Amino acid sequence: MDALGHFESSIKERLSKELTSLGFTGDFTLERPDHEMADLALPCFQFAKSLRKAPQVIAKELCASLSPDEHIGKVWEDRGYLNFRVNESLLGPLVIHEALDHRENFGRGVPRPGRILLEHTSVNPTGPIHVGRARNPLIGDTLARCLRMCGHQVITEYYVNDVGKQVVLLTWALAHLTEKDVPPADREKTDYKLVGYYQVANKLMESSTEVAAEISQMTQRFEAGDPDTIMNVRRTVDMMLDGIRESLSSINVTLDHYTFESQYILDGSARDVVERLKASDYAMVEDGADYLNLEEFGVHGRDTRFFFTRKDGTTLYTTRDLAYHLDKFRRAEQLLNILGEDQKLGQKQLASALQILGSERIPECIYYSFVSLPEGRMSTRKGLVVYLDDLLDEAVERAYNEVCTRRPDLDDDKKRQIAKDIGVSAVRYNMIRVQAEKQLIFKWEEALNFEGNSAPFVQYAHARCCSILRKIGEYNKQADLSVLSDPFERRLIWTLAQFPEVVMQAGEKRRINMLPIYGHELASALNQFYGAVQVLRSEHQDARLCLVEATRWALHNALITMGIAAPEEM
RNA sequence: GGGCGGGUGGCCUAGUCUGGAUAUGGCAGCAGCCUCCUAAGCUGCAGGUCGGGGGUUCGAAUCCCCCCCCGCCCGCCA
Numbered sequence: 001m002d003a004l005g006h007f008e009s010s011i012k013e014r015l016s017k018e019l020t021s022l023g024f025t026g027d028f029t030l031e032r033p034d035h036e037m038a039d040l041a042l043p044c045f046q047f048a049k050s051l052r053k054a055p056q057v058i059a060k061e062l063c064a065s066l067s068p069d070e071h072i073g074k075v076w077e078d079r080g081y082l083n084f085r086v087n088e089s090l091l092g093p094l095v096i097h098e099a100l101d102h103r104e105n106f107g108r109g110v111p112r113p114g115r116i117l118l119e120h121t122s123v124n125p126t127g128p129i130h131v132g133r134a135r136n137p138l139i140g141d142t143l144a145r146c147l148r149m150c151g152h153q154v155i156t157e158y159y160v161n162d163v164g165k166q167v168v169l170l171t172w173a174l175a176h177l178t179e180k181d182v183p184p185a186d187r188e189k190t191d192y193k194l195v196g197y198y199q200v201a202n203k204l205m206e207s208s209t210e211v212a213a214e215i216s217q218m219t220q221r222f223e224a225g226d227p228d229t230i231m232n233v234r235r236t237v238d239m240m241l242d243g244i245r246e247s248l249s250s251i252n253v254t255l256d257h258y259t260f261e262s263q264y265i266l267d268g269s270a271r272d273v274v275e276r277l278k279a280s281d282y283a284m285v286e287d288g289a290d291y292l293n294l295e296e297f298g299v300h301g302r303d304t305r306f307f308f309t310r311k312d313g314t315t316l317y318t319t320r321d322l323a324y325h326l327d328k329f330r331r332a333e334q335l336l337n338i339l340g341e342d343q344k345l346g347q348k349q350l351a352s353a354l355q356i357l358g359s360e361r362i363p364e365c366i367y368y369s370f371v372s373l374p375e376g377r378m379s380t381r382k383g384l385v386v387y388l389d390d391l392l393d394e395a396v397e398r399a400y401n402e403v404c405t406r407r408p409d410l411d412d413d414k415k416r417q418i419a420k421d422i423g424v425s426a427v428r429y430n431m432i433r434v435q436a437e438k439q440l441i442f443k444w445e446e447a448l449n450f451e452g453n454s455a456p457f458v459q460y461a462h463a464r465c466c467s468i469l470r471k472i473g474e475y476n477k478q479a480d481l482s483v484l485s486d487p488f489e490r491r492l493i494w495t496l497a498q499f500p501e502v503v504m505q506a507g508e509k510r511r512i513n514m515l516p517i518y519g520h521e522l523a524s525a526l527n528q529f530y531g532a533v534q535v536l537r538s539e540h541q542d543a544r545l546c547l548v549e550a551t552r553w554a555l556h557n558a559l560i561t562m563g564i565a566a567p568e569e570m
Numbered sequence: 571g572g573g574c575g576g577g578u579g580g581c582c583u584a585g586u587c588u589g590g591a592u593a594u595g596g597c598a599g600c601a602g603c604c605u606c607c608u609a610a611g612c613u614g615c616a617g618g619u620c621g622g623g624g625g626u627u628c629g630a631a632u633c634c635c636c637c638c639c640c641g642c643c644c645g646c647c648a
Contacts, residue, residue, distance in 0.1 A: 034594090312646090438576060446581090463610095530607080531603095535607060
């Protein structure tokens with residue numbers, strides 16, 4: 001357990017004893033109020049009824065029976081609350097040494113059993129990734145980092161949609177068209193180039209019955225499981241994926257595995273799912289097409305019918321997704337999916353079908369709302385779209401201009417490196433700082449914010465720590481830390497002490513937006529300390545250096561957990 | 571029509587699961603702070619019917635009911 005946890009549980013235990021002797025048994029809440037007020041607080045209103053005493057009286061009685069000890073620094077009563085100040089002469093040294101000893105691992109949880117397979121991104125490989133879709137990899141990658149920091153073993157995976165008319169059409173296009181048939185691409189990247197081929201082929205298919213027939217035949221061969229056709233399409237998709245991977249990599253997202261949907265046609269497991277579902281009590285047939293009746297599973301109205309084959313007997317996307325989930329459960333104990341909010345019904349149906357198939361586990365899903373533009377929903381066809389690559393370029397360029405005006409002393413390579421660290425991070429931070437369910441309207445000025453609640457703000461605080469530490473070189477890490485007692489130092493220590501708990505909560509509750517919130521809070525505490533307290537050449541230099549370095553590690557680790565660079569200079 | 575999710579100062583947002591003290595920050599605005607460890611910073615001011623209405627409670631942004639607004643879904647597509 002982390003330092004703060006020891007304090008909290010010790011105080012809670014003592015309270016529990018005192019409450020029992022007053023006649024109260026059961027659970028109670030101990031809260032962390034605003035730090036100005038107290039470190040921990042016990043609202044005594046919750047005991048008033050069963051003890052038949054006024055809250056103020058209870059608080060006073062508890063206060064009288066509790067004296068400061070190893071963990072309690074101060075205890076007092078205030079309008080029905082029992083307030084605590086933790087024993088700061090113990091907490092400070094404990095937390096600071098914890099950070100100084102563990103450095104990159106400060107805040108890391110103990111290893112936990114069981115593998116988590118986290119599926120994220122999984123965008124259809126039909127074109128470059130746009131900012132609407134980018135929310136998925138950013139949430140997924142950040143959650144993966146966070147869970148790993150918590151001590152979990154996490155495998156990340158992209159489920160590649162290489163089945164369907166769109167990708168077949170694209171494959172046809174690559175076989176029958178050349179560069180001169182298509183308009184020039186916006187970028188020298190495969191995902192941009194392929195879009196032109198797709199558009200031209202799509203027009204051809206609409207105007208020519210011959211082309212349409214060829215594509216239809218290809219699709220049929222594909223669904224019949226013809227290995228050559230499937231591998232051919234897969235090669236096309238892989239080209240598209242190269243471009244997507246490049247974009248993901250530029251925002252610091254990489255995935256462990258890519259699983260192709262067509263695999264479940266090739267290996268017959270989608271067929272197995274069909275056979276097993278057909279044999280179930282919930283299976284029905286309409287006009288040759290099979291479906292499940294999910295009325296018993298709480299799926300209402302028209303949605304109760306969940307089709308898993310076409311009338312020609314071929315499998316559907318959802319059937320293959322079932323095979324995929326059964327496969328995933330063979331590879332991991334726990335499944336996590338990051339999905340757009342449009343997938344909710346499908347996942348409900350999928351979970352029901354998994355139960356029918358006898359699976360004891362279902363995936364846990366995290367849904368996010370779509371990112372739209374002020375003009376409306378993003379649409380490639382309407383040209384209402386902002387590509388991730390363009391956003392990143394713009395962010396890095398703006399960051400470069402900022403670096404040039406602020407740090408003319410640096411050489412150009414250094415400036416470019418810092419610009420990249422800052423620009424990319426600003427975009428990442430802004431996407432993950434808002435809870436996933438909230439709908440997001442993309443605005444350039446917000447996405448490129450470098451001040452206030454932003455990545456550069458947190459990075460800047462980290463760079464400030466590094467700058468101080470760089471100037472001093474060696475210092476005495478065994479300095480007496482009890483001298484750290486002014487309000488800014490105490491505030492910083494208190495915030496620092498929260499870090500392990502924040503990582504744990506962010507991971508376990510799947511609320512990664514706690515990370516940027518905390519990062520901002522810690523950076524803010526450091527900046528206030530920095531403005532008010534002299535470190536170098538001060539009376540308490542070494543003790544303060546310990547605090548600065550401890551803060552440096554917490555900031556560093558918070559940034560890395562968010563997938564954000566932690567530059568030592570900016 | 572049904573289901574799910576969101577609604578918090580001009581704008582963005584935390585807190586809602588697990589009810590508690592003056593509702594968290596940021597942006598924009600106004601007023602200050604660089605002979606001193608990086609001013610991407612700091613200090614101060616101003617700005618709020620927590621969508622609306624009922625209810626439960628000693629106490630509601632938080633729980634329950636009704637309503638309003640916004641988003642998403644309701645294909646033998648993927």
